[in-house]
Amino acid sequence: MDGQQLAELIGLKHAARDQVAVELGHTNNALCQRLRIGEIDEGAITAHESWHPAPHDFGWGRVLKWKGRLAHASALDIAVWHDNQLAGMCWASPQGSKQKIMVLYLQRNPDASLATRGYIAPLCLSAVRYYAWMLGLRWVVVRDPLPEARQAYQLDGFTQVKGIGLAYDLSRDYAGPDHKDY
Structure with missing residues (x-):
């Protein structure tokens, strides 16, 4: 992978994160004004440490190492x-x-009093769907969802697909962004 390809991927990632704000702005502009959607960095990892004891530890600290590897x-x-x-x-x-992008980790802050409760999975999955669509992939797959989260994914359009897993079929019903917003 050359420098131009890496730059293109960075641009697609920014566009996917930005698209979430566009979509949320249409439905809940008040919440959208208070959100910042970015990449996982040292600040996010440090902030995550305050969540403990969280019911599940996904090892988010590894993400910073993964981001530096060409394989990721x-x-x-x-x-x-x-x-x-x-x-x-x-x-x-x-x-x-x-063909597919795997959602390997998705976690919300366990503080039930946050205004974002009920929004984190849909926001993140929206960004992943848009990113996968831009990459020309067909499926967004949630790898090994927690049993208590499976229903939330299904409400967001994911279905169990034989040989694929809990998946969202981008070729069937994902229209992509509304380009008039740009």
């Missing part, structure tokens, strides 16, 4: 901030596939 250049990382509080994170990667 096409992975999408998302950190969702509400005001100055980390509200959630997501890591998704095609893992070399030409």
